[in-house]
Amino acid sequence: MKKLGLIGGIGPESTVAYYRKIIHGVQTQTGKENLPRLSIESLNAFKVFSLCREREFEQLADYVLGAIHSLAAGGADMVGLTGNTPNIVLDRILPLSPVPIVSAIDATCNAAQERGARKVGLLGTVFTMTNTFFKTPFEDRGIQVIVPSEHQIAQIQAKIEAELEHGLVKENTRQEFVAIIRDLQQREGIDHVALACTELPLILSDRNSPVPCLDTVEIHVEALVRAVL
Numbered sequence: 001m002k003k004l005g006l007i008g009g010i011g012p013e014s015t016v017a018y019y020r021k022i023i024h025g026v027q028t029q030t031g032k033e034n035l036p037r038l039s040i041e042s043l044n045a046f047k048v049f050s051l052c053r054e055r056e057f058e059q060l061a062d063y064v065l066g067a068i069h070s071l072a073a074g075g076a077d078m079v080g081l082t083g084n085t086p087n088i089v090l091d092r093i094l095p096l097s098p099v100p101i102v103s104a105i106d107a108t109c110n111a112a113q114e115r116g117a118r119k120v121g122l123l124g125t126v127f128t129m130t131n132t133f134f135k136t137p138f139e140d141r142g143i144q145v146i147v148p149s150e151h152q153i154a155q156i157q158a159k160i161e162a163e164l165e166h167g168l169v170k171e172n173t174r175q176e177f178v179a180i181i182r183d184l185q186q187r188e189g190i191d192h193v194a195l196a197c198t199e200l201p202l203i204l205s206d207r208n209s210p211v212p213c214l215d216t217v218e219i220h221v222e223a224l225v226r227a228v229l
Contacts, residue, residue, distance in 0.1 A: 001026075001037055002078060002228045005071025005099070007064065009042035010083030011165040014198035017217055018082045018224075025225035036228055039074050041067040045165055048086055052127040061089040065096055072098040080104070080224050084196045084216060085125045088133050102227050104220035108194060109137045111219045117192040119144045120214065121184040123177070123204075124196035126157040134196055146188045152180050164199035174203045182210045 004022070008015030019040070026036045043063065051060040064086050068079050078100045081087065087105055094101060112120060120138060122145050128134050130153065135145040148156065159173050181204075184190045194214040195201055201215050 001030075001034075003037035003039070003076050004224060004228050005068070005074070005076030005079040006038065006040045007043060007067045007071070007079060007081045007083075007086070008040045009044055010048055010081065010086060011045040011199055012042075013164070013167045013202060014217060015040065015042065015082045017198075017201070018080075018221060021217065021221040022224055022228075025221055026229065029225065029229060036225075037075075039071055039076055041070050043067055043086075045083065045085075046161075048083070049125070049127070049161065052085065052088060052125075057089050057092065060086065061092040061096075064089065065093055068093070068097050068099065068101075078102055078227055080220065083198050084134065085127050088127055088131055090133065102220070102224055104198075104216050104223075105134055105137055107219045107223035108196075108214050108216050109141055109143070112138065112143055112192065112194075112214055113141055115192065115212070115214075117143055117214070119146060119188065119190045119192075121145075121181060121188070121190040121193040121211070122147050122196055123156060123180070123193060123200055125160055126153055128196050129153050129156070134194075145194075146184055146190050148180050148184065152183075156180070160197055160199060164197070164202055167202070169202050174208065177204055178208055178210065185210050 080102045129147045138145050181193050192212050198217050
Protein backbone atom coordinates (compact mmCIF):
# COMPACT_ATOMS: atom_id res chain seq x y z
CA MET A 1 0.00 0.00 0.00
CA LYS A 2 1.38 3.40 -0.97
CA LYS A 3 1.55 6.22 1.55
CA LEU A 4 -0.85 9.14 1.07
CA GLY A 5 -0.20 12.70 2.18
CA LEU A 6 -3.26 14.87 2.78
CA ILE A 7 -3.09 18.65 2.82
CA GLY A 8 -5.72 19.35 5.44
CA GLY A 9 -7.15 22.36 7.23
CA ILE A 10 -8.75 23.63 4.01
CA GLY A 11 -11.00 23.30 5.91
CA PRO A 12 -10.85 21.31 9.15
CA GLU A 13 -14.30 19.73 8.86
CA SER A 14 -13.64 18.31 5.40
CA THR A 15 -10.24 17.03 6.56
CA VAL A 16 -11.98 14.92 9.20
CA ALA A 17 -14.40 13.62 6.55
CA TYR A 18 -11.53 12.74 4.19
CA TYR A 19 -9.69 10.86 6.94
CA ARG A 20 -12.72 8.79 7.91
CA LYS A 21 -13.81 8.08 4.34
CA ILE A 22 -10.31 7.04 3.21
CA ILE A 23 -10.03 4.61 6.12
CA HIS A 24 -13.47 3.19 5.32
CA GLY A 25 -12.65 2.94 1.60
CA VAL A 26 -9.42 1.04 2.21
CA GLN A 27 -11.00 -1.29 4.75
CA THR A 28 -13.95 -2.01 2.45
CA GLN A 29 -11.54 -3.27 -0.19
CA THR A 30 -8.84 -4.90 1.93
CA GLY A 31 -10.44 -5.89 5.24
CA LYS A 32 -11.33 -4.23 8.53
CA GLU A 33 -7.92 -4.83 10.06
CA ASN A 34 -6.12 -2.79 7.41
CA LEU A 35 -5.48 0.92 7.76
CA PRO A 36 -4.05 3.24 5.10
CA ARG A 37 -0.59 4.72 5.48
CA LEU A 38 -1.50 8.37 5.86
CA SER A 39 -0.03 11.70 6.94
CA ILE A 40 -1.81 15.06 7.24
CA GLU A 41 -0.20 18.48 6.90
CA SER A 42 -2.69 21.09 8.06
CA LEU A 43 -2.90 24.53 6.44
CA ASN A 44 -5.16 27.46 7.35
CA ALA A 45 -8.26 27.84 5.16
CA PHE A 46 -8.67 31.48 6.17
CA LYS A 47 -5.11 32.29 5.10
CA VAL A 48 -5.90 30.65 1.75
CA PHE A 49 -9.01 32.85 1.39
CA SER A 50 -7.00 35.95 2.29
CA LEU A 51 -4.26 35.20 -0.25
CA CYS A 52 -6.89 34.57 -2.93
CA ARG A 53 -8.63 37.87 -2.17
CA GLU A 54 -5.32 39.70 -2.41
CA ARG A 55 -4.46 37.73 -5.56
CA GLU A 56 -1.17 36.71 -3.95
CA PHE A 57 -1.03 33.54 -6.01
CA GLU A 58 2.74 33.08 -5.90
CA GLN A 59 2.59 33.24 -2.11
CA LEU A 60 -0.31 30.80 -2.10
CA ALA A 61 1.58 28.39 -4.35
CA ASP A 62 4.57 28.57 -2.00
CA TYR A 63 2.29 27.94 0.99
CA VAL A 64 0.81 24.81 -0.55
CA LEU A 65 4.16 23.61 -1.91
CA GLY A 66 5.65 23.87 1.56
CA ALA A 67 3.01 21.43 2.78
CA ILE A 68 3.65 19.08 -0.14
CA HIS A 69 7.41 19.05 0.52
CA SER A 70 6.76 18.34 4.19
CA LEU A 71 4.53 15.37 3.31
CA ALA A 72 7.04 14.07 0.76
CA ALA A 73 9.82 14.32 3.36
CA GLY A 74 7.65 12.19 5.61
CA GLY A 75 7.48 9.45 3.00
CA ALA A 76 4.26 10.29 1.13
CA ASP A 77 4.15 8.72 -2.33
CA MET A 78 1.34 11.03 -3.48
CA VAL A 79 -0.66 13.98 -2.21
CA GLY A 80 -4.31 15.03 -2.16
CA LEU A 81 -5.72 18.45 -1.27
CA THR A 82 -8.78 18.40 1.00
CA GLY A 83 -10.03 21.71 -0.42
CA ASN A 84 -10.87 22.82 -3.96
CA THR A 85 -9.96 26.50 -3.65
CA PRO A 86 -6.15 25.93 -3.54
CA ASN A 87 -6.45 24.31 -6.97
CA ILE A 88 -6.47 27.88 -8.24
CA VAL A 89 -2.64 27.58 -8.20
CA LEU A 90 -2.45 23.94 -9.25
CA ASP A 91 -0.85 24.85 -12.60
CA ARG A 92 1.97 26.55 -10.69
CA ILE A 93 2.37 23.68 -8.22
CA LEU A 94 2.34 20.63 -10.50
CA PRO A 95 5.72 21.24 -12.20
CA LEU A 96 7.39 21.79 -8.80
CA SER A 97 5.78 19.04 -6.75
CA PRO A 98 8.16 16.26 -5.68
CA VAL A 99 5.30 13.70 -5.71
CA PRO A 100 2.17 13.20 -7.85
CA ILE A 101 -0.97 15.15 -6.91
CA VAL A 102 -4.26 13.26 -7.20
CA SER A 103 -6.65 15.91 -8.50
CA ALA A 104 -10.18 16.27 -7.14
CA ILE A 105 -11.17 18.27 -10.22
CA ASP A 106 -10.02 15.59 -12.67
CA ALA A 107 -11.80 12.92 -10.64
CA THR A 108 -15.00 14.98 -10.59
CA CYS A 109 -14.81 15.57 -14.34
CA ASN A 110 -14.51 11.83 -14.89
CA ALA A 111 -17.51 11.19 -12.64
CA ALA A 112 -19.57 13.84 -14.44
CA GLN A 113 -18.82 12.21 -17.78
CA GLU A 114 -19.68 8.76 -16.47
CA ARG A 115 -23.03 10.07 -15.20
CA GLY A 116 -23.84 11.75 -18.50
CA ALA A 117 -23.88 15.28 -17.11
CA ARG A 118 -24.38 17.99 -19.71
CA LYS A 119 -24.97 21.16 -17.67
CA VAL A 120 -23.49 21.40 -14.17
CA GLY A 121 -24.20 24.07 -11.59
CA LEU A 122 -21.09 25.12 -9.66
CA LEU A 123 -21.26 25.85 -5.94
CA GLY A 124 -18.07 26.61 -4.02
CA THR A 125 -16.10 29.51 -2.63
CA VAL A 126 -16.23 32.82 -4.46
CA PHE A 127 -12.75 32.06 -5.80
CA THR A 128 -13.86 28.74 -7.28
CA MET A 129 -17.06 30.17 -8.76
CA THR A 130 -15.52 33.31 -10.31
CA ASN A 131 -12.30 31.82 -11.71
CA THR A 132 -11.81 29.26 -14.49
CA PHE A 133 -9.64 26.57 -12.87
CA PHE A 134 -12.63 24.38 -11.97
CA LYS A 135 -14.79 25.22 -15.01
CA THR A 136 -12.25 24.76 -17.82
CA PRO A 137 -11.63 21.00 -17.41
CA PHE A 138 -15.39 20.42 -17.59
CA GLU A 139 -15.85 22.65 -20.62
CA ASP A 140 -12.91 20.93 -22.34
CA ARG A 141 -14.99 17.74 -22.12
CA GLY A 142 -18.12 19.37 -23.49
CA ILE A 143 -19.85 19.85 -20.13
CA GLN A 144 -21.31 23.31 -19.59
CA VAL A 145 -20.73 24.90 -16.18
CA ILE A 146 -23.22 27.40 -14.76
CA VAL A 147 -22.45 29.63 -11.78
CA PRO A 148 -24.96 31.41 -9.53
CA SER A 149 -25.70 35.13 -9.74
CA GLU A 150 -23.33 37.68 -8.21
CA HIS A 151 -25.64 38.09 -5.21
CA GLN A 152 -25.91 34.32 -4.74
CA ILE A 153 -22.12 33.92 -4.97
CA ALA A 154 -21.65 36.47 -2.16
CA GLN A 155 -24.35 34.71 -0.13
CA ILE A 156 -22.66 31.30 -0.50
CA GLN A 157 -19.20 32.65 0.37
CA ALA A 158 -20.50 34.39 3.50
CA LYS A 159 -22.10 31.18 4.77
CA ILE A 160 -19.02 29.08 3.99
CA GLU A 161 -16.70 31.40 5.91
CA ALA A 162 -18.98 32.22 8.84
CA GLU A 163 -20.59 28.81 9.34
CA LEU A 164 -19.40 25.75 7.41
CA GLU A 165 -15.68 26.31 7.93
CA HIS A 166 -16.44 26.27 11.65
CA GLY A 167 -18.58 23.13 11.43
CA LEU A 168 -21.85 25.03 11.89
CA VAL A 169 -24.76 23.52 9.95
CA LYS A 170 -27.95 25.61 10.02
CA GLU A 171 -31.26 24.58 8.50
CA ASN A 172 -32.02 28.08 7.18
CA THR A 173 -28.67 28.07 5.35
CA ARG A 174 -29.47 24.65 3.88
CA GLN A 175 -32.77 25.99 2.57
CA GLU A 176 -31.02 29.04 1.07
CA PHE A 177 -28.57 26.78 -0.78
CA VAL A 178 -31.36 24.47 -1.97
CA ALA A 179 -33.20 27.54 -3.30
CA ILE A 180 -30.09 28.60 -5.23
CA ILE A 181 -29.77 25.14 -6.81
CA ARG A 182 -33.48 25.14 -7.67
CA ASP A 183 -33.09 28.57 -9.28
CA LEU A 184 -30.20 27.30 -11.43
CA GLN A 185 -32.30 24.29 -12.40
CA GLN A 186 -35.32 26.38 -13.40
CA ARG A 187 -33.43 29.29 -14.95
CA GLU A 188 -30.49 27.50 -16.59
CA GLY A 189 -31.57 23.85 -16.83
CA ILE A 190 -28.71 22.33 -14.83
CA ASP A 191 -28.88 18.52 -14.52
CA HIS A 192 -26.22 18.16 -11.78
CA VAL A 193 -24.62 20.40 -9.17
CA ALA A 194 -20.94 20.24 -8.23
CA LEU A 195 -20.35 20.64 -4.50
CA ALA A 196 -16.99 22.25 -5.20
CA CYS A 197 -16.26 23.42 -1.67
CA THR A 198 -15.40 20.42 0.46
CA GLU A 199 -17.51 21.79 3.34
CA LEU A 200 -20.70 21.84 1.24
CA PRO A 201 -21.42 18.09 1.76
CA LEU A 202 -21.98 18.99 5.42
CA ILE A 203 -25.22 20.66 4.32
CA LEU A 204 -26.10 19.38 0.82
CA SER A 205 -26.54 15.90 -0.64
CA ASP A 206 -28.73 13.95 -3.05
CA ARG A 207 -31.27 13.71 -0.23
CA ASN A 208 -32.07 17.43 -0.28
CA SER A 209 -30.73 18.81 -3.58
CA PRO A 210 -33.19 19.38 -6.47
CA VAL A 211 -30.64 17.80 -8.85
CA PRO A 212 -28.03 15.04 -8.31
CA CYS A 213 -24.85 16.17 -6.56
CA LEU A 214 -21.27 15.72 -7.72
CA ASP A 215 -19.80 15.50 -4.21
CA THR A 216 -16.12 16.31 -4.73
CA VAL A 217 -15.19 14.77 -1.37
CA GLU A 218 -16.77 11.38 -2.11
CA ILE A 219 -15.45 11.35 -5.67
CA HIS A 220 -11.94 12.44 -4.68
CA VAL A 221 -11.76 9.90 -1.85
CA GLU A 222 -12.60 7.11 -4.30
CA ALA A 223 -9.73 8.26 -6.53
CA LEU A 224 -7.33 8.48 -3.57
CA VAL A 225 -8.23 4.99 -2.35
CA ARG A 226 -7.64 3.59 -5.84
CA ALA A 227 -4.28 5.36 -5.97
CA VAL A 228 -2.99 4.09 -2.65
CA LEU A 229 -4.08 0.52 -3.38
